[in-house]
Amino acid sequence: MREHCGLTVADAGKEFGADRTRISNIEAGRIGISAERLRTLANIYACPDPECVDALARMTEERGKGWWEEYRETLSAGALDLAELEHHAVRLTVLQVVYIPGLLQTEEYARSLFGQTVPELSPMDVQRRVSFRMQRKRVIERDPATPCTFVIHEAALRMLFPGAEGQRRQLERLAEMGDHDAISVRIIPFAAGAFPGANSSLTYAAGPVPKLDTVSLDTAHGSVPLDAESHLENYRSILLRTIKTSLAPKESRDFIHKIAKQL
Incomplete structure (x- = not known):
């Protein structure tokens, strides 16, 4: 939205009442944003697509609440992102x-695949990945x-x-x-x-x-x-x-x- 309306990160931050680092972090998904503040940004950017804004606003309520969060410290961010993508x-x-x-x-098939991983995974890591895939x-x-x-x-x-x-x-x-x-x-x-x-x-x-x-x-x-x-x-x-x-x-x-x- 910001790029489409021609605003720089610094300009957006000024309009939003935040520094450019905060805008960058929001856009990169490093920090969350409330539905209200998201709608404020969309208004600043004169977004012509209310359905897209509504969909984004609904997403703000679900951040960090999925079952995949229990694997946050043990599996890659890419694996968690895929599960979240499928969920939504x-x-x-x-x-x-x-x-x-x-x-x-099947669990049998998944276990066989993870047994072929290079470098080789420990039995605990294989089980963790199989469990994640089944979920x-x-x-x-x-x-x-x-x-x-x-x-x-x-x-x-x-x-x-x-x-x-x-x-x-x-x-x-x-x-x-x-x-x-x-x-x-x-x-x-x-x-x-x-x-x-x-x-x-x-x-x-x-x-x-x-x-x-x-x-x-x-x-x-x-x-x-x-x-x-x-x-x-x-x-x-x-x-x-x-x-x-x-x-x-x-x-x-x-x-x-x-x-x-x-x-």
Whole structure:
């Protein structure tokens, strides 16, 4: 908002009655802000989007109250940010090429993945991460569940991280979750050939208004959030095209069962 109206941090601080450091800290999320003061800033910036301002104001009431806060001292900020992003999203679209999406993983599968981490994790650290991943599932287990679309490549179905038997159990769980009213599981088979985003693993979290959408990229160094409109537009296009490339939900369930029988 500030940049759009052409104010510098110093100018904004002067109008707001605070120094530039406080404005910078608010914008970076290092300190909180009340709904009232947020609306004051929006008024200073002459924001023409009341729905966006209302959505931001609602967010000020929820800061620091999530279940993920119990992991604040033991897991990375990126992991906590992803859980918070999933919790507040009004809709999630996930693309995974090599792994089963975290929200659909069995505990056995997740434990096997964390056992492959470099550098190697201690048993306690593995358990902590597994526990955290299982708790992230609240978004699809609560009532009402967050609507989710999971686009998964066939490669992820065939990677035997927990071994053949463990992978079969994972695929059975995946097919079962595809029957959930709020969940759509779509498979991209090898036969579909090349597709946009083949080198990406990501979560697109839709906010209460499009300006508050966020993409979280899954990288070797953790989750990386992107929220610039140019990035959002690119990933919306990628996801739309990958969904068109994928099998329909019923065909996807049949495909998952077929591979499970081959293991």
